[in-house]
Amino acid sequence: MHPHRIAVIVGSLRRDSFNRQLADVLVERAPDTLALHRVEIGDLPLYNQDDDDAPHAHVLRLKREIAQADGVLFVTPEYNRSIPGVLKNALDHASRPYGESSWAGTPAGIVGVSVGAIGTAAAQQHLRTILAYLDMPTLGQPEVFLKADAVFDDTGALRDDSRDFIDGWLTRYADWVARHARG
Template sequence: MSRYRIAVVVGSLRRDSFNRRFAQALARLAPPGFSFEQVEIGDLPLYNQDDDDDPADQVKRLKAEITAADGLLFVTPEYNRSVPGVLKNALDHASRPYGKSVWKDKPAGVVGVSIGAIGTAVAQQHLRNSLAYLDVPTLGQPEVFLKADGLFDGDGDISQGSREFLQGWMDHFVAWVELHAGRARRESR
């Protein structure tokens, strides 16, 4: 049985998304006791404040999944030097109505992969700005900006060339979640 549930938010809708594949491969580096579950964000309606009092079922589902999670893993591509609109839409839905954000106090990690030379550095910074406002304690180091070329082996796992670095990141992320989620559990008693 898992002690820590991690909600994985992938900012790409593409069927064969590098970031979706990366999220799956990265989760396999986690220790026992951690489960990673991707949450669906592609079916959310566009955020409209008029709907705050009667959100769509998809929004209710998203908020329930985030509420049930002990931590968050954001895996984002970079579109036009920022986060994809679908990811920002999910952030907005689950943070509303004002004062009812389900993101608050959920420890998070932010990573991403792209085919570009700077990886997803700018998108991650934009995402971190939003997460800071939403009061999400976000792991700062190490940062993960990777190119897709050579990242995966033939089985879809992390290739040998990146495995040690990403295992180190996962170890930091696990400790971050245990620290923050453990504190939240102690405070709720």
């Protein structure tokens, strides 16, 4: 049996982003039943409905990568108590034109890390609302609102006491994808 192909979308463009670090950890620690690969969203033009009939090549690539995935893992920071604009832009692009959403039916997982005490809780709640509209069954528990200094040590490596939690979440997500994968 082949591993489920998982598109990993990081909602941060910052080179030293904690969420990029977390995505790297998830890719490295994924169980054998998952094949995680990062999907680029920083190269997408701003969404404009006028472009629906002739989408940019980067938009077509995004839609193709999402359509080929068995699941999507969103790794998002929180900007002003919501999701980053770059992530919303990607969600809009791959959902259009109306009736041709690449997201529909794809099982999703959401994780995030922040320097703040509540992690990325508000952003994740907003993202869950969007994903529900996009018809993406989204893993509800356990929630993953991580605080950067509790997860990563001074070198940026995953702290020993966070490994079990991350591994447990990945196992739960793998089960979620196996249950809800399209096809």
